[in-house]
Each structure stands twice: as C-alpha cells, then as structure tokens.
Amino acid sequence: MKWPEKLVAGVVALIAVLAALQYRSIVQVSRAERARLADELQASLVRFTQEFDGEINRVLLAANGAGPGPPDRRLEEPAARIAGWQAATPYRNLVRAFYRFDGGQLYRFDAEKERFEAADAPRWLAGLPAMGPPVQAISGGGGIAILVRNVRPRGFGRGGPPPPQEEAERGWSVIELNLDFVSHDMLPRLAAKHFTPDYMVQVASRDEPRQVFYSSSADAGAGTPDAVTGLFELRFEGGGMPGFGGGRRGGGGPFLRQPPFPGQNPDPGRRGIWEVRVRHNAGSLEAAASQTRNRDLAVSAVVLLLLLLTVAALAVVTRRAQRLAALQMEFVSGVSHELRTPLAVIGSAADNLADGVVASDAQVRRYGALIRGEGRRLTEMVEQVLSYASLQSGKKRVERRAVEIAGVIDGAIEACAGQIEETRCAVEREIPEGLPRVAADEASLIHCIANLLGNALKYGEPGHHVRIVAATQPGSVEIRVSDTGFGIDAEDLPHIFDAFYRGRSVAEGTIRGTGLGLSLVRRIVEAHDGTVNVESTAGMGSCFTLRLPVAAGEVT
Structure with missing residues (x-):
C-alpha cells in the first residue's frame, strides 16, 4: 500500500x-x-x-x-x-x-x-x-x-395579640x-x-x-x-400581612x-x-428531545458524509494525477523517440547528399521523397502537440460559421493524401446531396476528421478499406469514419479519448504516435457542442461517429 x-x-x-x-x-x-x-x-x-x-x-x-x-x-x-x-x-x-x-x-x-x-x-x-x-x-x-x-x-391594622x-x-x-x-x-x-x-x-x-x-x-x-x-x-389562614392598613386606597x-x-x-x-x-x-418531552437528537445526528451524519466524500474525491484526484503524470512521462518518452526517428532519417539523408554519396537523379529523388515524408511526419507530431496545448490552455478560439460537410471531408482526405498513398488504402466517401451545413470552425473540423482518417489508415494492414459517410439526423449532421483495421481492445475503449493514452497492443507494437489525436478529436467536437463515440471489435475494425449541430436556418 x-x-x-x-x-x-x-x-x-x-x-x-x-x-x-x-x-x-x-x-x-x-x-x-x-x-x-x-x-x-x-x-x-x-x-x-x-x-x-x-x-x-x-x-x-x-x-x-x-x-x-x-x-x-x-x-x-x-x-x-x-x-x-x-x-x-x-x-x-x-x-x-x-x-x-x-x-x-x-x-x-x-x-x-x-x-x-x-x-x-x-x-x-x-x-x-x-x-x-x-x-x-x-x-x-x-x-x-x-x-x-x-x-x-x-395583625390587621394594629400590633399585639387580638382580643378573643x-x-x-x-x-x-x-x-x-x-x-x-x-x-x-x-x-x-x-x-x-x-x-x-x-x-x-x-x-x-x-x-x-x-x-x-x-x-x-x-x-x-x-x-x-x-x-x-x-x-x-x-x-x-388568618396570618398577618405586613403593611396591610385600613385606609380606603392606600391600605391595599x-x-x-x-x-x-x-x-x-x-x-x-x-x-x-x-x-x-x-x-x-x-x-412529549421525550419526543421533543428525540427530534432534537435526530436532527443533530442527521446534521452530523451529513457533515461526516461530506468529509468522507471529500476524502474520496481527494483520493480519486490523487490517483488521476498520478496516472496523468505517468502518462505525461510516457508521452515525453514517446514523443522524444518519435522526434528522434525522423530527425535521424533526415540527418542521415542530408549527410549522404552533402558527402556526394548520392550521385544519380533517381537516388536524389528517392532521398528527397524520404526527407519530405519524414518532415511531414515530424510536422504532424508538432502540430498535434501544439494543438493540444492550445486547446488545453483555452487560448484557441473556435470561430463558427456555416460550413459544408463535403468540403470538410475533402479537406481531411487531401491532408492525409500522402499517408493514403503510403498505406495504399482505399478511402471511400459517401456524402448525399443537399446535406445541411454545420456551424463550425472549418480548419478545426478538418483537423478533427483528418485525425480520425489518419488513425484509420495507420492502424491496419496495408491496403485495408476506410469509409467516410455523412448523413442527416434531426437537428444535426452525423459523420462516420469506419475501417477494417486492427480494432480496439475492450479494456482500452473507456480510456481511448484520454490525453496521452495509447492502447496496450499499440504501445507495445511498432506503430508510432503521441496519444493526443483522439483527445484532440473529442475536445474539438465538444467545442462545437457535438458528440463523438466509438464502436470497435478487436481484429475487425472501428467506427467513430461524430454528431454536429446544424447551422442556424438550415433544415434537417
């Protein structure tokens, strides 16, 4: 203990x-x-x-x-x-x-x-x-x-014993x-x-x-x-009354x-x-005393219960703080490793180019593509960390306006184009015509869906299938991002949206990440008064569902 x-x-x-x-x-x-x-x-x-x-x-x-x-x-x-x-x-x-x-x-x-x-x-x-x-x-x-x-x-009016x-x-x-x-x-x-x-x-x-x-x-x-x-x-009794005189008024x-x-x-x-x-x-007096006693006992019990709840809350907060500290340490360790890998690749490629080891144009192009890919991965990690820090501090403001969902999904697919090409996955989009617009910050929403799409591409075998579907719901628009990848273990599902959290199988594997992507997704969606949930079965893929309120004046 x-x-x-x-x-x-x-x-x-x-x-x-x-x-x-x-x-x-x-x-x-x-x-x-x-x-x-x-x-x-x-x-x-x-x-x-x-x-x-x-x-x-x-x-x-x-x-x-x-x-x-x-x-x-x-x-x-x-x-x-x-x-x-x-x-x-x-x-x-x-x-x-x-x-x-x-x-x-x-x-x-x-x-x-x-x-x-x-x-x-x-x-x-x-x-x-x-x-x-x-x-x-x-x-x-x-x-x-x-x-x-x-x-x-x-004794009335005179002293001494009275005559018989x-x-x-x-x-x-x-x-x-x-x-x-x-x-x-x-x-x-x-x-x-x-x-x-x-x-x-x-x-x-x-x-x-x-x-x-x-x-x-x-x-x-x-x-x-x-x-x-x-x-x-x-x-x-005929006992005397001191001062009892015989006057008409004063005697009384x-x-x-x-x-x-x-x-x-x-x-x-x-x-x-x-x-x-x-x-x-x-x-009865006993009942009155019992009422007072019961009231005092009730007040005392409430005070002690509040004290117990305070201690319990303190224990929970302490455990969460310890867990968060451990996750932050894991995050620092993981990010350090993730940063070191692309930097090492970029540094090695740059040394080869500077030393003249690479002579042919084909090799130069291959080295350039390698540096570009690692640079993009490095930029993505830095952006994740900066976005999380901005949302955590409350400095990032979400400026809403009427946004077309089709444009947001296309922007997310374009942001993940390099990853799509690298994983050779098939991305299918299904967006019906006449979909109502949503009240959202377009850049934040693109980043949100790009995170979901990037995870779907990352956590699966090369060439697996990813599907993005948008549909109308009463008062909202629903966006589902599903895949046929590795899926999520049942014990990881309750914590999947926590900052710095990475599933056990993922953390023990070779797939790189910061543990901030899904936390950012939840924060962005909640900032838009929406909801996000996940359904997943290990080995069969996952489905993330976003629900965002429609813009004012839009008909669902």
Missing part, C-alpha cells in the same frame, strides 16, 4: 472514531436537554399556579374580615380593601360580584360607590351552609362562587367569580406569559375532567401530559405586592379544585 492509500485509510479511520464520539456526545446532550426541558416546564408550571392562585387569594383576603361596631361600620374595612384590589389588579373583571352576610342581612359591593349596600339574595344563594370550612367553593350564577367565613386576620372576641365569626363573604373572563382572558394571558408556544396547556376540573375551562389547542387534552398540578387551591397597595401566604410556595403535587395539564407539541 502506497502512502496516499495509507493516508486515506488513516483519515477514514479517524472519521469513524469521530462519528462514534460525536454520536455519544449527541446522546448525552439529548439526555441533558430532556432534563432541562423538564426543569423549565416545572418552573413554568410553578409560576403559572403561583400567579393564578395568588390572585384568587388576594381576592379572598380583600373580601375577608370585618371591623368593630355595628354592621354598617364593620363593612367599611372590607369595602376599602376590595376597592384597593380593584384599583391595582390587572384582572379587575375576575370577580362578578362581592356579597356579605352580616347580622342576618345580605349586602352587595357597589363598585361605583365603593361600599356595601343592602341587596336581595340571588336564587342560587339560598340555603347557604351555616357552618363549614373557612373557605369553600360552590356553584353559583352559572359559574363558581367562593364562600369565606369572615374572620378578622391577626375579634376571633369570632362575623357571617359570610361570597365572591362570585366571572368564569367567562377566567376562561377567555385570564388563563390565556397566564399561559402565554409562562409557557412557550412549544407547549399545549389545558385547565380542567379535577373531579370532572371533561369540564374544560381553558385549552390552548384542540389537542391539548390528548395523550399523556408531561406535567400535571393542582390549580385553584382554596386555603385561607402593600398588600397587593405581597404573596398571599408568606412562606407558602405552590407544590406541583398539591390538590386544587382545578387541574393544569401541560404537554409538548411534539407529543
């Missing part, structure tokens, strides 16, 4: 190791991403429940309690707190109505007058329980109402919630605030799961949620900036009369 192959093998091995390490890293990152998503979801859920339940408990504390004295005086303090809450809250429409049962009379809070006034009891308030938990929810007014036993919280009589029950407060506002305004706002669009959120009754109060999408309730927690937990300000119950943080496992269910749009 040579060093380029060793280098490629080493790079491929390194890429394989890199792929394994990258896969392991991506899997670990995916696990960490899954844990991060779960933590972020839990934190968002906690913030969501904190804000919702916090607002509910602010309402409870605002409506609770009563001052000393007769009923009209006892209602001033909660009325002031309710007015303060309404002025400060962003959810003013959360409560539809505040009611108070005090001294056997029902009172309703008037938001415009900011005070409680006597009112008739709605039908749904009939039969309120005389005793029960300090806070409880009931059905009312087509929605939900909250009943609060009125207890004056400790102030712990006594002072009737009931009833808070009628605006369920339509909660479902269509408050919950959507909170969901948009605390959850990203990647999540579907649903709020439903814990006891009646089919009773849905809010759903961010139609599929929010489908499947297994990624996180569930209680919402709307009714807890009331510090209270609204405090958490409802100091030291109490929502627990995702707690109970509530409602339940929040959150699920990722991908179906």
